[in-house]
Amino acid sequence: MARPEFLSLKDAIAAHVRDGDTIAMEGFTHLIPFAAGHEIIRQKRKELTLIRMTPDIIYDQLIGMGCASKLVFSWTGNPGVGSLHRMRDAYENAWPCPLTIEEHSHAAMANAYAAGAANLPFAVFRGYRGAELAKVNPNIRSVTCPFTGEELAAVPALRPDVAIVHAPVADREGNVLIEGIVGVNKEVVLAATRTAIVTVEEIVDSLRGAVNPNACVLPGWTIKAIVHVPGGAHPSFVHGRYDRDNAWYKAWDAIARERDSFLAWMDENVLRSGPEAFARHAGARA
Amino acid sequence: MTPATSAETMVVVAARALSSDDICFVGIGQPSAACNLARLTGAPDITLIYESGTIATEPDVLPLSIGDGELCNTALTTVSVSEMFRYWLQGGRVTKGFLGGAQIDRFANLNTTVIGPYDKPKTRLPGGGGAPEIATDCGEIYIIMKQSPRSFVDKVDFVTSLGHGRGGEDRARLGVTTKGPTLVVTDLCVMKPDPGTKELTVTALLPGATREAVEKATGWPVKFAGRVEEIPPPTDTELTTLRDLYARTAAAHGDGA
Numbered sequence: 001m002a003r004p005e006f007l008s009l010k011d012a013i014a015a016h017v018r019d020g021d022t023i024a025m026e027g028f029t030h031l032i033p034f035a036a037g038h039e040i041i042r043q044k045r046k047e048l049t050l051i052r053m054t055p056d057i058i059y060d061q062l063i064g065m066g067c068a069s070k071l072v073f074s075w076t077g078n079p080g081v082g083s084l085h086r087m088r089d090a091y092e093n094a095w096p097c098p099l100t101i102e103e104h105s106h107a108a109m110a111n112a113y114a115a116g117a118a119n120l121p122f123a124v125f126r127g128y129r130g131a132e133l134a135k136v137n138p139n140i141r142s143v144t145c146p147f148t149g150e151e152l153a154a155v156p157a158l159r160p161d162v163a164i165v166h167a168p169v170a171d172r173e174g175n176v177l178i179e180g181i182v183g184v185n186k187e188v189v190l191a192a193t194r195t196a197i198v199t200v201e202e203i204v205d206s207l208r209g210a211v212n213p214n215a216c217v218l219p220g221w222t223i224k225a226i227v228h229v230p231g232g233a234h235p236s237f238v239h240g241r242y243d244r245d246n247a248w249y250k251a252w253d254a255i256a257r258e259r260d261s262f263l264a265w266m267d268e269n270v271l272r273s274g275p276e277a278f279a280r281h282a283g284a285r286a
Numbered sequence: 287m288t289p290a291t292s293a294e295t296m297v298v299v300a301a302r303a304l305s306s307d308d309i310c311f312v313g314i315g316q317p318s319a320a321c322n323l324a325r326l327t328g329a330p331d332i333t334l335i336y337e338s339g340t341i342a343t344e345p346d347v348l349p350l351s352i353g354d355g356e357l358c359n360t361a362l363t364t365v366s367v368s369e370m371f372r373y374w375l376q377g378g379r380v381t382k383g384f385l386g387g388a389q390i391d392r393f394a395n396l397n398t399t400v401i402g403p404y405d406k407p408k409t410r411l412p413g414g415g416g417a418p419e420i421a422t423d424c425g426e427i428y429i430i431m432k433q434s435p436r437s438f439v440d441k442v443d444f445v446t447s448l449g450h451g452r453g454g455e456d457r458a459r460l461g462v463t464t465k466g467p468t469l470v471v472t473d474l475c476v477m478k479p480d481p482g483t484k485e486l487t488v489t490a491l492l493p494g495a496t497r498e499a500v501e502k503a504t505g506w507p508v509k510f511a512g513r514v515e516e517i518p519p520p521t522d523t524e525l526t527t528l529r530d531l532y533a534r535t536a537a538a539h540g541d542g543a
Binding site: 183 | 314315337338339340349350351352353354355357358359364365366367368370371372375376395399404405407410412413414415416417418419421422423444445446447448451456457460461462538539540
């Protein structure tokens with residue numbers, strides 16, 4: 001049985017993320033893989049297509065550092081705070097490089113990940129009725145139900161080359177437990193065509209028998225690389241371990257508003273830093 | 287106690303519209319404030335659902351994001367986001383959706399996508415998120431928005447989520463069987479769609495608000511119902527509960543720390 005490799009973050013990104021890849025880093029507010037995003041920035045990946053339901057600060061950072069050429073999303077912003085300034089600067093002013101967008105609704109993307117996981121070519125759902133996104137996104141189409149004649153929305157399945165998620169626990173066989181707001185983390189790992197990378201808070205001996213029978217566990221053979229990065233979701237959070245750093249999210253607004261302050265922050269906290277810097281957030285309940 | 291601000295009264299009036307029988311899909315911001323105030327006052331058994339998958343959640347502080355840990359920690363159960371949109375929202379299990387927006391028109395179509403042309407935005411907004419399907423899958427829709435000529439516009443720049451389309455039976459023509467927007471609460475008034483034309487009509491004024499103020503804050507020639515009610519001001523209990531909720535939230539989010 002294939003098992004994932006336990007790698008350093010640097011080696012995992014170097015081995016599995018290539019220029020031009022389509023990458024989905026998921027985590028619905030919860031479990032956002034910030035440390036992994038920072039490593040992609042340090043390794044200066046280019047021309048990435050970034051998929052994510054809710055592009056959060058992590059995609060603001062990747063876009064502002066010139067790693068991305070396309071964004072596929074359904075809601076973009078700093079939740080409860082305001083705009084993603086770096087994303088808007090790239091989209092509206094092509095700084096630091098041009099960014100194209102493909103925009104959906106949450107229902108569309110959630111269905112499209114599930115279709116990808118189910119190895120279907122497209123997702124079908126009752127959606128976009130009377131909504132103008134269908135007019136501006138050629139990937140929003142319709143199908144007719146062969147049984148009832150009802151017209152339903154259709155979007156292509158999401159099949160990223162690489163899925164990256166954060167999780168609380170892996171065991172020594174590489175099995176991964178996801179709990180709390182699970183988002184689309186299971187779907188995105190199973191929808192990935194080439195690689196799934198999981199960063200984790202903790203590595204335990206065995207999950208077998210240690211969790212309830214219906215727990216959300218991804219078997220190790222669905223994952224290529226496991227990386228131990230305590231605190232690696234900060235300023236996002238890990239259920240039962242550390243809380244969302246809402247004050248940090250509010251502070252980001254001023255940092256990202258101007259190009260200079262953004263670049264200075266990234267230089268100090270990302271380019272001249274490493275995954276070990278996240279450890280101070282692990283277990284720090286607010 | 288200092289008198290209620292119009293923003294506070296707006297949230298109180300929206301909260302009064304909810305009942306313990308409601309299963310409510312909650313948007314972030316003012317909808318979330320109104321829904322949780324309802325739970326803490328007149329609708330103690332209301333079921334609140336957030337799109338992060340949290341069902342029957344009872345947050346002690348308002349979430350900053352749609353997926354704060356507080357929502358999961360206090361929920362009856364948390365399901366995946368795929369399941370949330372497929373089984374629960376599309377499955378028709380939600381009686382009310384509570385939304386806000388940047389722009390609304392006379393038929394309660396909402397825009398949260400873009401100001402200006404889509405391809406050349408004057409202001410790029412966050413986008414639809416869950417709203418396009420919330421607007422058509424929930425039994426009915428309540429909307430809460432601060433009123434101004436910039437937000438209550440003759441024509442929205444982009445229809446992110448369907449209200450009553452161009453009025454009349456437009457929803458039915460699109461195959462939509464749910465009621466759509468039935469209530470709009472602003473910081474000046476309450477509007478409801480006319481039963482026939484579906485055009486938003488002012489049915490009540492908030493304390494201190496005047497017809498002239500409503501007309502000035504609306505980007506179309508707004509209509510008033512034959513009888514316009516005066517809404518009673520927030521009670522001490524409503525206002526104290528709301529202010530306590532805001533104070534707990536500010537402390538939890540590190541404001542003023």
